[in-house]
Amino acid sequence: MFTSAAQPPLPAAQTHPRRRRGRDALGGWAMVAPFLILLLVFNLYVFGSGLYLSLTDQQGINAGDFVGLENYRDLLFADEFKAQDLYRAIGTTFLYTLGCLATQVPVAFALAYVLNTIPFRRLRTALRAAFFLPVLINTVVIALLFRMFFNRDQGIVNQLLGALGLPSHVDWLMNSQWALPLLVVVSFWQWTGFHTVYFLAQLQTIDPALYEAARLDGITPFGALLRITLPLMRPAITFVMVTAAIGGLQMFDLVFMLFPNATYGPGGVAKTLVAYIYDQGFSQQFLTGVASAIGWITFLIIAAVSILQLRVLGLGKHGEA
């Protein structure tokens, strides 16, 4: 991919500006080099060596043997237990991501829209800050906080429900039906304000004269929302959907910490793909080869989802050369 790095700079030149270019070429590559080396080692090489590892039966520190596609075969259909775990993890991860997108994006958009209409600048900034704050907080801390809130006996959720005379003995954390909804709720609290900031930034770039013109043309505010705001917001919506999906599909910290003792929910119902990688690769048996294969499967899934989203939503006029 980067073979041009090894090629000599363009043939040295006759004219003055040309010579300057030759010097620029050396300087350019030299200045990019530190970053490029880090990127090659810690990103691209990591992906490459992951692909290689996924074709071996490496376990722990033993250098394993090359086994071809065996890990993939086992995971996808041959090994009953592994396949079951994989498909369950895929299902969990997708449901969680869908739940996050379906709740966070519309609410964040509505919130940004409403915030944008508040005529008091300070209040607007303060509210934006309030909804944004959870984004700054470590997921480990957030997960532990909510684990305490959802505790059956001492948690504030049940205490509040009890105070309102509602059923207050649900064991939220130990009930497998609640595992995914809980994760979606916590993620909602953590991330909605983050998306709101993007939407608000984009809303503020829309020329108010457009709305004025629409009003004079007799278009209702709702019509203006549909015909002016939404089309102009498409780049931001696409961006938020794609990044939120990429983040959601890689979820780990939250599920690892929300349920006690790294159980990933009662009976492991909420084990996500990255949690499955961690489980295989870093606890108990250290199945490096298998974990790497799950990693590559996850990577391909995420890439496919991102490409699909970009196809369907379109990039709009986002990005410049």
Added chain:
Amino acid sequence: MAVPVAGKRPRRPGRLKRLSPLGLLGVALLSLAGLLYLYPLFWLLDASFRRAVDIFQFPPALFREPLLTALRGYTLESFRHAFGHWHVGWAFGVSVLTTLAGIALTLLVCSLAAYAFAFLEFPGRRALFAAILASMMLPMTTMITPFYRVLRSLGLTNNLLGLIIPYAASAFGVFLLRQYFIKIPRSFMEAAKVEGAGHLRIWWSIILPLSRPALAALAIVQFRAIWNDFLYPMIILRSESLFTLPVRIQVMDSQNFNKPYDAIISAGFITALVPMIAFLVFQRQFIEGLAGGIKE
């Protein structure tokens, strides 16, 4: 023609009037929602100053007792427990050190590369920049196993350098800085060039000082990312003396008997407090940095 600028100009007099009573009610409700939204953080603040036995009381003392009595119940016991028994102070120092070093290295490495992409013509520049942009989308968490192997073969596992160096490979950082650099008028550089200054010199003494806002924005993005990172430090570090705050909290939480809730809560409070203070001070840079990917 008789009513041209009515809506735009006179903002001062009637801001309140532009809201209908219904709108005003909406604003009030939204403000209330904003306050309620932060309740978990109020709870964290309050609980970290309570004695272990009082943490889970409902309703919390603040809502149950007269304010003065409730405030008198505050104590530093849980912090003493966290710092004395669980070495949270040491973990705090490790977190601060790795975060600062990671930010510094990122700014250095990314601004050098961004300079080249903004101002220098070199073969392969466009393709390389496009490839770097594409690498921003790579989901690195899927590669924790090979990442660990690569770090181990470089001797960077159980080593704070392994927690610092990889962060500098920030494609977003190169992108953010390059977008800022290209807006700097070339005339600033021409004078220096005439005087014979080289690129390194121009980068250091002209471009960097002019780019403080962009550097600050990138520093903040990295600050949030490194300070809050959990999975990488957890898989890389073995020795307790190298644990960062989130890893330390996880270790405290993995205690099955007598889980030290008070120490966990106060350590969590410290972990959450640092970025919140930074946010209140640098709110504009935070928003700009995080919204940077979408600005153009």
